[in-house]
Amino acid sequence: MKPLPRTARAYIVCAALGAGACALPALLPPSPTPWATAGLLAALYALCELPARCRLLGRAPGGTSPLGAGSFFPVLLAAALLLPPAAAALTALPGGLLARVEEPPAHWRRAWRAAATALAAWAAARTAGALHAPAALGGPAGPDFPRALLSALAAALVFCLTLTALDGGVRATADGLPLRTALRRGLLGRALAPHLVHGLAGLMMGVLWRSPYGPAAALLVLLPMYVSCWVFAQYHRERAAHQATIRALVQAVDIKDSYTRGHSERVGHASVLIARELGMEGDRLDVVRFAGILHDVGKLGVPTRVLRKDGPLTPEERRIIELHPEYGHEMIRGIGFLGEARDAVLHHHERIDGSGYPYGLRGEQIPECARVVAVADAFDAMTSTRSYSRARPVATALAELERCAGSQFDPRMVGALVRALDRYGWQSAVTADEPGTQVPAPRAPGPGAAGTTGAAGPAQSAEAATTGEPA
Template sequence: MKVIPPAARVYIGCALLAAGACVLPALRPGTPWGTTALLAALYALCELPARCPLVRRALGGSAPVGTGSSYPVLLAAALLLPPAAAALAALPGSLLARVEESPAGPRRAWRAAAAALSVWAAAHASGALGGPAALVHGADAPVLPYALLPAGAAALVFCLVLTALDGGVRAVADGPSSRAARRGLLGPALAPHVVHGLAGLMMAVLWRSAYGPVAALFVLLPMYISCWVFGQYHRERAAHQATIRALVQAVDIKDRYTRGHSERVGHASVLIARELGMPEDRLDVVRFAGILHDVGKLGVPTRVLRKDGPLTPEERRVIELHPEYGHEIVRGIGFLGEARTAILHHHERMDGSGYPYGLRGEQIPEFARMVAVADAFDAMTSHRSYSRARPVPVAVAELERCAGTHFDPRMVDAFVRALDRHGWRPSVTADETPPDGNVPPPRGADAPAPSKERG
């Protein structure tokens, strides 16, 4: 349970008082209670499934949608209602919404206050530009040309106020120098709120049409489902990233000499793929292949991985099993796709002298040829406990010398072009750097054969 600092509680209290002041005028005569109650109930209904255990269990334990999926209802309220009534419509759903972290009470109160203040400001922006009048205009003339401007202004103001309030509470809770407070929150939030604003406009137009409020559900339902699908995608992606992180951390713990090596190989592999014009949807798989290329070292005895002296032939044969171990480890992880064959074949060579199967030329999978270049380059440019890093130009010259025999020349050329464009920052990956003039004999198989360095 994360404790909310006293300063943040005061900030939340002030926001609640401000929200109460915004809602208070709705208690006076003239408030359209029918529309207000319907929109408030609709917003609450959108938030309730996330709190229902039966629904979450049916969906595999995850919430149906994320926060903000029902914002079109609030933006429709900003177009249809006076500011105070629009703020009032935001309260029930916000108070009923599911809260992930404890303490739930203050967090739920904060969400209600922020939503009420944001929709109140959005309704003022819409009213100032004639939003309500534009919606009524539809009896004799088209609505959309006149309503687009107030709807866009309402969405923009809603986004600005909500982002400012969130940034403020993060700054108060974590300190003004915190990364969360300094990082811009507006950019990532703007595009979704524009989409919510358009959906809210469609809801408001249908609400005022001859078909009435029921027709507005035809806008909300697809929006709700699309938000759920989008949320599922991000949850699945987060699970994939967590799986990758866990495997990489396990390798780093076992082989301290190559700490950070996996991430750099993943980065270099993506540089090659992007230089070759590979589609964006395959770049993640390339990155996974580079990051997990050495996951098979989990099956290699630690004493062999951490040995400082030269490897015996038997120990080298054990290390050369790590691509097959790695393939076995990831074989059941479906989202890795082509990355699995790259893990198995990243030590194959173009002339057939590699391992584990002695493939040659085009028999070697494309991703494996990319990872082979990236792996060898990082092995040569990183300090290890048993060898010193080579300068980048020297490593590039070695790659070019071995192109056609060990490495695919096309991959080497692409990597050299990418280095010219983006540069490279060599990194120390061992716990200690060997002193000058006291470099142990190089070992391993990650770099080109003449250097025999191990990654």
């Protein structure tokens, strides 16, 4: 466990003292705090944090909490609209101290979350008060919606900006980052839109709270909003688990076949470029990217002595190499979210003319996703320096793909790649065992290999036999 630096501890202490100073006026006489409203809102916010501490409700299958502390802010934003600033800060403290903490040191993290949310709630309430939000929420003539809406959005914006600034400061002190870098990695980009939505929910709670129906009606807004946030958090936790699964598989391949390190990620990127030109979008793009990244995962099933062999392959060794698409398909067959990416892993070495492997499919028999990956794989193989060949210029690689279109590759996929690279360009890369190492000079190809890959003769090297470069 990495210890928390002294600067970070001092920063958290200062934030806690600041939060205490903001909340203290609510406790001193004569206090204008409406204790019934403040107490109920503080209890509601604390109640919203409790499921994250429950193993049954608050944890995803992987054992982590889908609801981070402070993930549900409508109650605090409603408090910012309904209460004086000091009372709004006070409502954040119980929930922050009860929040679930995944990593040690727990007491420092809880203190930080309580202090940060209290300071953000105080700043949001000051903003709302300056815009006369309490009066706009309700009166004899009912709520003044234009002014109340402006107050709620402004309060949510200040709430988000305050949390972002505080988060940047704690990142800078805890991780030793420059403040600008810490702020750039902070919450604003990914949290602004959710906070504005939470601000609207807080506005609805505030209006209903001030209505003749009272706090009970406000809970009708809170419950469905909370359930929606919980489901949304579960969805993102599941996506994060998917990404972690794929990263682990790719890292395993890179360790085993270090000469093609980075190749899988680049094939995934090139596959997405092609897919976008073909009009694919949304989840289909994710599937194509997964297919490109995982296309060579079957190398994990190939013996290392064969995979790293420098000299020509024997016919038996070549048959072993050509099993890697089937190995890969078998390895990921049970991963449901990959969808048709599994077929792409199995068929990315098939050829349009039927001369590929493992099943000799031809034309439209080859899944579309596999035809995309085949072109992306060949393109990156040609534009990267390998142990058996120097990188070719992008224009030369595209010309070679066009020459082989209709026999080895689908012409539609080749044309899409050409258009995409005209628009976005491409960063060629050297793939060697370690960054900065010298790449070996190209080896002379064995008889029948023609210095290329794909379905060339049996004298191919192991590395060449697992890439898609045209023959």
